[in-house]
Amino acid sequence: MSMIATRDAYGEALAELGAENVNIVALDADLSGSTKTGVFAKKFPERFFNMGIAEANMTGVAAGLAATGKIPFLSTFSIFAAGRAWEQIRQSVAYPKANVKVVATHGGITVGEDGGSHQSVEDVAIMRAIPNMTVIVPADGPETKAAIKAAAAYKGPVFVRLGRNKVPTIFGDDYRFEIGKGAEVVPGSDMTFVTTGMMTAQAVAAADILKQEGISARVVHIGTIKPLDKDIVIKAAAETGAIVTAEEHSIIGGLGGAVAEFLATSRPTPVEMVGIRDRFGTSGKADELIKYFCLTPEDLVEAARKVLQRK
């Protein structure tokens, strides 16, 4: 299985977009090496703006650029994009429906050693709560590339959450990303893992373990958390009768929240949620933290057993 960090895929995709469309511009807040906007900056220095360590201003400036017909991609770590500049995103970007793409890297706890101050576990929730906002959390490199291109083609605000570390590639070249569409990654009939970001790969591994026990687990990847692909979720609820959501994010307000809100009001179905349980992150190595916060395939298997008992 090939491994690539979603932020690296972003760097490539943004540079490709820059070559195709002169209206693509990029902004960063002193993290262009880490977020990979540096790849674009090298190729198109006149269309790259390093705004310094000033995320709130960067967001407003991006909105201004969008008002002149440019397609700004702004990047920094997710905690400083979604968190620091939240109200600027709400007021200057989402409210006017400005054509700004917020591509936030270093989401979740796999940021690792930097610790809780840098680990955004609430970003998806607070972005999802803003009207007009589209929220995308890709699973792997190929999906990231496709999502970045789709975001550029879409007119309006988009938030894309990417990770720091290399993650296994799940999707092949034939995969077609569409905003608002989920994807069945593993077929199954007894229960469904509804997952996003790097947790989709964990769910694929969990489904393998369950298969050996004679349990047929479906894996549905939700690349776009908002708007949620209601069809694929309701189909999973109807056909398998039990759902486990999983995300590298708080269980409050993220994918689990979105799925539970929808099912509770349309087709009540037993749901278990795997995610960060209302806690801040902490320093440690990414793989240690995945265990510490109970995000391993084994944790998913346990949640599947639990939800099957409630079926």
Add this chain to the structure above:
Amino acid sequence: MEQHQIEQLQEKARLLRADILRMLHKAQSGHTGGSLSAIDMIAALYFGKMRHNPAEPAWEGRDRFVLCKGHAAPAQYVALAEAGYFPKEDLMMLRRLGSHLQGHPDSKSTPGVEVCTGSLGQGLSQAVGMALGLRLDRSDSRVYALLGDGELQEGQVWEAAMSAGHYRLDNLCALVDANGLQIDGEVTRVMNVTPIGEKFAAFGWHVLEIDGHDMAAIMDALHKAGELQGKPTVIVANTVKGKGVPFFENKASYHGVPPSDAELPEALKHLGITED
């Protein structure tokens, strides 16, 4: 301050530099450049200036220190360990899962750390709040806040500066570690924040400019800041990122890179230390 006291502080700073390098090497993660540029000021504060009691970190009469540029946590941690807030062995647990020494300062975890920082631009506001609170309590404790020069690009820093000037917080002293570098390169090229002193002056601050590696100048400036009435003081300290290890000095590329196995003994040698 007498010459032998200055020399003692210089020696302290030399040993603390070595501790920084060892802990970052052990963690293989963390910020070298900005820890080394700040350590002379931090050594001066903890061992020459501040009133504090390692046996009683929450002692009411203490002066407060806020590391606004939280990524330089190693520089604060070595000072806290040296002062006796926790055992020196703990330094080797930097950034490990379960360690009380988090990647960025965390007041819940580490004795002697006053507030949580790490997201740049928020520390000075917290320091302003402390200065206001201490003044309400008629306390004569002082508040020190250490900022990065790149950090000054955050608008919140200037909101904090405005409020400190407005409330005439003469119990507050900010120190700017003006090493001229941030992650993406030179501060003046990424987003120019100079002139720094004039900006603070315009917000009603008393401004001192010094060489941030000259221990006598640091102590003298801290003393002057304490004498001045009716205004907060900012010490704009011209520093060298990575100071003390020639191959780390003035390189933006060593901002967030720890010493490698090969670099550690070399780096220590430049500090006059040979490990056995």
